[in-house]
Amino acid sequence: MDITSQKSAEEASGRYCGILAHPTSFPSPYGIGDLGKGAFDFIDFLKKSGQSLWQLLPTGPTGFGNSPYQLFSAFAGQPLLISPDRLRESDLLKKDDFLDIPYFPRDSVDYGAVIKFKTKLLRKAFSNFQKMNNADLCAEYDVFCEKHSFWLEDYTLFMAAKEAHNGIEWLSWEDSLALLSPSGKAAWKAKLASETDYHAFVQFIFYKQWFELKEYANSNGIRIIGDIPIFAALDSADVWACRELFNLDSKGFPVSVAGVPPDYFSTTGQLWGNPLYDWDFHRNDCYSWWISRVRHQLELYDFVRIDHFRGFEAYWSIPFGSTTAENGHWVKGPGKELFLALEKELGRNLPIIAEDLGVITPEVDDLRDSFHFPGMKVLQFAFTDGRDNTLMPHYFKSNCVCYTGTHDNDTTLGWYGGLDTRTQDWVRRYMNTGGSLINWAFIRTALGSVAKYAIIPLQDVLSLGSESRMNTPGTRDGNWVWRYYQKDLSAELASHMKQLTELYGRHPETSVWHEQSGFATLNSRGPQS
Template sequence: MVNKSPLFQRRTAGVLLHPTSLPCTESYRCDDTKKVFGTLGKDAYAFVDFMADAGFSIWQMLPTGPTQADMSPYQSISAHAGNPDLISLDWLVENNWINGGQVSPHNYQTVQELRIAAAVQFYEQCSSESGAALNQAFLNFCAEQNYWLDDFSLFSALRTSTKNASWVDWPEAIRTRDPIALSEVRQQLKKEIDQILFEQFSFFSQWHALKKYANEKGIYLFGDMPIFVGHDSADVWAQQHYFNLDNKGHPLTVAGVPPDYFSETGQHWGNPHYNWEKMREDGFQWWLARLKTQLYLFDLIRIDHFRGFEAFWEIPADGEDARSGRWVKAPGEEFLQACFNAYPELPLVAENLGVITDEVETLRRQFNLPGMLVLQFGFDGNTNNPHLPHNHSRDEVIYTGTHDNDTTLGWYETLADQNRQQLKQYFFNSSEPMPWLVVEAALASVGSMAIIPMQDLLELDGGHRMNMPGTTDKNWVWTFLWDQVDPTLAGRVRQLLTIYHRLG
C-alpha cells in the first residue's frame, strides 16, 4: 500500500513556525492590545520569500483554528474554522474589500472592534454595484462550506451573547438543539452571525491567496490536525452523539496521556473522547468531513497523537490528573481504511512520539505513514534510541525539536555534562556551535524530510520556546522580529541544503 505524499519521494527541508509567531508590521492593527500576533498579510508573504531564498520546501505550522482564552491551538472551538486573529486588515484594504479611510485603528481599542468595523464596510461593498463579484464569491463560499459553517457561526454568536459561557450551561432548548429554538436564535443573532461569516470568508480567502503564492514558489503547507477536539466547541455541541457525554453534555471520560518525558503526572487534556461505535455506524462521516477541510487548507497533514487511533488514554472526567486513566482500544485500522477509501492520496504524517507500542507502529506502517523523530530525544545513553541519526529510516520526518520542546540551544544549555559529552562524541567532537550542530544533523539524516523550528535557525535560547506541556502560562505567544534574521541566514541555509541534497 503506497499512501505517502509525493513530497516524500525526494529529500526536502522545512521550517516549523506557526503564523501567529510571524512579526506583525501591518498598518491596521491596535498597538495597545495585549499581544500583536502575525497575520496572513505581508509578513507571511515575506516569510515565504525567506524560505524560498533559503531553499526550503515545507512550511509546517500548528492547528489554525480559533482559540480560546489560553490561546492553545490544540483546544480550538472548531475543527474546521480559521482563527480570525490571523486576518490581515491591510489585505482587506489592498483588495478593496473595505475602505481603509473609514476604518482607522486609532479609533478602536481591540482588533475585534476593528474587525467589526471592517465587516460593516464589507457588507456595504457587497451590496453596491461594484461589489457584485465579491458578493457572489462570498455566497459561493458560504454554500460550499455550509457543512460546518452554519453550526460554527451560530455557535460563535451564542458564545459571544452568553459572555463565553460553555454550551452545557446554555438554555436547555439551545443546548439540546431544539429546531424551533435554533431558528429563533438565528434571527435574534443575525448581526453576530454575519460577523462570523465575514471573518471566515476573509480568513479562507487570504489563506488561499497565500497558499497559491507559496506553492508557486515551491513551498508546501504542512498542517497539524489534533486527534481530539475541545469540549466547548461547535463540533461537540452540533454533533453530541459522536462524543462520550452524559445526558447534560458533560464528558464522561476525557483525553490525555500517562506520565511521560514532559510530565510526572501525565497530561490531562480534558478533551471528550469519541463515541467510536456511533462514528462507525455511518462510516466515520464526521472525520471525513474534517479531512475535507484540512485538505482544502494544506498540502500535507500531521495527525497529532496518532497512537490514539490504536488505543487512547481514557481518564475519568472527575480525575485530578492523568494517572487515573487506562488504555482503551480504538478502531484504528477500520477508521484509516475508511479515510483512504474516501481520499486515496491522503497526505498524512503520523505523530508517533511518546509511549509508542509495537501495535501503534504496525498500524502506522500498514498504511505506509511517515512518522516523526526528534534529535533532542536521542541522547539518553541508549545506542538503540530510534531518535539517534544512525537509527533513522528514509520514511521519517526529522526534527531538531517540536513546538513542545525547548529550543535546541535552550535544551543544550540544560543538559547534564555527561549528556553534553555524549553528544559531542557522537558528532566526532565537532567544534560546530549549538544549535547548528544539531540542525546540520537533522539535515544530514537519511530521513526524507527535515523540519527545523524557526527558533533554532535564529539561534534562540529557552526563553523563546513556544509551549511547555503541563503548564498554562506564557505558552503560544512567541513571535520573532525581522531584526533577528541575519541577512546571511538564507544563504547559509541554502548552502547546507545543497550539501545535503534537500534544496527545494
C-alpha cells in the same frame, strides 16, 4: 486522479526540508503575526534558503489559554490571523481605521489587547462589507457560505450564542440552547442572525486570505504541512452541535476525557480534558465526520500532521473530574478501519504525517506503517534513553520526518543548556561539535540524516534560547506568544541554510554535490551574529 494521488506521486522520491513557524510569530504592527506581509516575506525566505516545506500549528480559532490545540472548531479559521493591511487593500478598511493602533510588543503576543483591537477592525470591515457595492466580492461570499455550510452554520451560531452569553462555555447555557433541538436551533438562528452573519463574513475573509497565501507558497515551490489535533475541544461548535460523535452524558458532560500518562514532559501525565469519541457511532456512520474533516484539511494544506496519532490505536481514558492524568487506562481506538474508510473516499497514499511520540507500541508502529505514513523523529529525544535509543539518527529508516525539536520542546540551545555535563558530553561527541552552537550541529544532523523529510523550528535556525520557547506542556502561562523580527530573516541566514540544504541533497533544484557550490568554504558554525 483523486485529491491525494498527485501529491503522493510528487513525493515518491527525493529529500525535502523545511521550517516550523506558526503565523502568530510573524512580524506585523498589529500585535500578532497574520496572513499579510510578514507571511509573504516568510515564504520568500523559505525560497531563498532552499526550503520546500513550511510546517505550522493548527490555524483554528483558539479558546481559553490561546492554545491552537484547543479550538472552537475543527473547521474554522483563526480570526486573529486576518491581515488588516489586506482588508485595507480590499477597501474593507479605510486609512482612518488605523489611526488608533495601540502599542503592542514586537517580540510577543498580548492576546487580550490583540483580541480587543482586531475584533474592532473586523467589525468595522463587516459593516463596510454590508454597505459596499461590490458584486464580485458578494458573489465570492455566497459561494463560500454554500460550499462550507456543512460546518459554517453550526460554527457561526455557536460563536454568536457564546458572545450572547459573555463567553462562558456552552455547558453553562440554558438547556434550550445547550441541548439544542431542531426547532430550538431555528429560533436561535433567527434571534442571532446579525451575529451569525458577522462570523460567516470573518470566516470568508480568513479563507480568502489563506488561499491567496497558499497559492503564493505553492507557486514558489513551498508546500504546507498543516496540523490536525486528534481531539476536539469540549467548548467547541463540534461537540455542542454534534454531541452524538462524542462520549457524553445526557447533559453534555464528558464521561471520560483525553490525555496521556506520565511521560517525558510531566510526571503526572498530561490532562487535556477533551471529550473522547464515541467510536461505535463513527463506525456506524461510516466515519463521515472524519472523512469531511480530513478532506477539508487537505484542501487547506498539502500535507497534514495528525497530533497524537497513537490515539487511533489506543487512547488514554481519564475519568471526568480527575485532577491529573495518572488514573487513566488505555482503550482501543478504531485502528485501521478508520484509515481504510479515508482511503476509500479520498484515495490511497494519504499525505499524512503521524505524530508518533510518547508511549508507542508495536501496534501503533503497524498502524502507521500499514498506510506508509512517515513518523516523527525528534533529535532531542534521542539522548534520553541510553545508547540504544531507536531515535538516534543511525537507526533511522527513510520514511520519517526528522525534527531538532517541536513546538512542545525547548529550543535546542535551551535544551542543551539544561542537560547534565555527562549528557552534554555525549551530545557533543555524537554531533562532533564543540557545543558552542549546538543548534547548528543538530540542524546539520537532521538535514544529513536518511529521513526523507527534515523540519527545523525557526527558533533553532535563529539560534535562540529558552526565552523563545513556543510551549511548555502542562503549563498555562507564557505559551504561544513568541514572535521574531523581520531583520532576523537575514540574507546571510538564508544563504547559509541554502548551502546546507544543497550540501545534503534537499534543495528542490539540487540533489547532488557539485564542484561549483562552494561548500568547501561553508562556515560549519552557522551565520555569526
